Amino acid sequence: MTKTRITNPFKPSAGHLPPVLIGRDIILDDFQEGLDNGSGAPGRLMRITGARGTGKTVMLAEFRRMAEQQGWQTISETASAGMAQRLLEKLQPKKGNLSFSFEPSISVMSMGGSLGGVHYEKSRMPLTLRDAMSERLDALEKHDTGLLVTIDEAQAADRDDMVAIATTIQHLTSEDRNIAFVFAGLPSMTSKWLNDDVMTFLRRAQPERLGDVPLAEVSQAFTDTFAGTGMVLKDTPLDLATQATAGYPFMIQLVGYHIWRVAKRHHPQDASITVTVEDAEAGVRDALSRLGDTVHGPELDGLSPIDKTYLLAMAQDDGPSSTSTIAERMGKDARYASMYRMRLIEAQVIEERGYGKVDFAIPYLREYLREHAAYIRMTTGIVE
Numbered sequence: 001m002t003k004t005r006i007t008n009p010f011k012p013s014a015g016h017l018p019p020v021l022i023g024r025d026i027i028l029d030d031f032q033e034g035l036d037n038g039s040g041a042p043g044r045l046m047r048i049t050g051a052r053g054t055g056k057t058v059m060l061a062e063f064r065r066m067a068e069q070q071g072w073q074t075i076s077e078t079a080s081a082g083m084a085q086r087l088l089e090k091l092q093p094k095k096g097n098l099s100f101s102f103e104p105s106i107s108v109m110s111m112g113g114s115l116g117g118v119h120y121e122k123s124r125m126p127l128t129l130r131d132a133m134s135e136r137l138d139a140l141e142k143h144d145t146g147l148l149v150t151i152d153e154a155q156a157a158d159r160d161d162m163v164a165i166a167t168t169i170q171h172l173t174s175e176d177r178n179i180a181f182v183f184a185g186l187p188s189m190t191s192k193w194l195n196d197d198v199m200t201f202l203r204r205a206q207p208e209r210l211g212d213v214p215l216a217e218v219s220q221a222f223t224d225t226f227a228g229t230g231m232v233l234k235d236t237p238l239d240l241a242t243q244a245t246a247g248y249p250f251m252i253q254l255v256g257y258h259i260w261r262v263a264k265r266h267h268p269q270d271a272s273i274t275v276t277v278e279d280a281e282a283g284v285r286d287a288l289s290r291l292g293d294t295v296h297g298p299e300l301d302g303l304s305p306i307d308k309t310y311l312l313a314m315a316q317d318d319g320p321s322s323t324s325t326i327a328e329r330m331g332k333d334a335r336y337a338s339m340y341r342m343r344l345i346e347a348q349v350i351e352e353r354g355y356g357k358v359d360f361a362i363p364y365l366r367e368y369l370r371e372h373a374a375y376i377r378m379t380t381g382i383v384e
């Protein structure tokens with residue numbers, strides 16, 4: 001008899017649906033209610049924020065799956081230059097690929113645009129986009145369905161694109177169209193867009209902040225997922241695994257993936273594998289080193305040398321750091337240091353911990369900084 005090869009159930013890569021979406025029931029319910037309750041329901045316009053690796057992209061994919069299950073059409077975009085144009089092109093059905101008949105409206109044609117991918121004038125974009133979306137909704141609403149648009153990495157959007165989308169949303173909402181918009185992005189998207197007057201619509205969007213997943217739910221999901229592939233993870237090895245995740249979604253996948261892999265390798269002959277403490281410890285070590293390469297490294301790459309100096313000063317402490325001590329370590333006055341503190345809080349790299357104290361918001365960043373301090377100083381030209 002040939003043994004069926006069981007593959008690793010964990011998905012430690014960006015945007016990949018995990019075996020279990022842990023700890024996100026409330027936000028999923030909010031969205032489902034939005035779909036059910038019709039135009040004007042809060043869940044019809046959402047903004048999801050969270051640090052890198054908290055599951056924003058996966059959440060958008062899950063929303064699209066839910067909407068499609070109800071027969072909705074979905075369009076997903078990732079913000080970068082030309083987003084409104086791409087959105088428009090997705091609304092223009094290609095020949096031979098029609099799920100609904102669609103005639104270009106007079107207004108679209110009269111703008112000099114053809115359906116062959118001509119770029120529309122920027123100033124006319126809001127109107128064009130709105131018309132295209134209305135047309136699409138006309139067709140969809142005949143079938144009693146609607147349209148979900150998801151925008152990922154919204155913190156990186158161009159203002160022109162956001163204006164076009166804002167105008168479109170405002171009109172379609174006031175006309176009670178069967179539409180839902182979900183924006184996801186780093187926490188900086190809040191300060192970047194919410195203070196802009198044109199973006200009042202985003203202020204009204206239901207805020208959903210993706211935080212840490214409760215460890216009890218992590219533990220349960222580990223137990224179930226391992227059991228699902230014929231492995232037993234319990235007792236001390238289970239506790240080691242659970243604690244190591246710190247409730248951080250990406251780390252949940254990394255820890256699960258590497259422990260599963262190590263256990264398979266350590267017990268190749270066993271019919272039923274029970275994960276040992278050694279397996280769990282080795283798996284956690286592998287997971288941590290991957291976390292550094294995929295999260296800490298890129299996160300630090302996006303920061304300025306002084307931001308990094310601030311973080312290196314924090315990493316000297318074993319727990320929360322006093323902001324005045326950090327300023328001292330940096331050799332700067334408190335006001336100067338506080339500017340960088342604010343930037344780092346906004347980027348959700350660190351967080352406030354009571355009066356005059358800050359701590360790391362990304363798990364294991366402290367350990368990573370300590371391990372790589374010399375390298376970071378050298379590559380950023382930080383001299384002390």
Ligand SMILES: Nc1ncnc2c1ncn2[C@@H]1O[C@H](COP(=O)(O)OP(=O)(O)O)[C@@H](O)[C@H]1O
Binds near residue numbers: 054
């Ligand atoms: N609720 C969750 N439970 C378990 N794993 C999750 C959850 N949300 C995301 N993940 C996993 O975390 C990783 C990062 O998810 P992703 O959606 O790419 O994050 P983001 O877009 O916020 O950076 C992926 O490996 C994904 O499978």
Ligand SMILES: [Mg+2]
Binds near residue numbers: 014056057058152
């Ligand atoms: Mg993402």
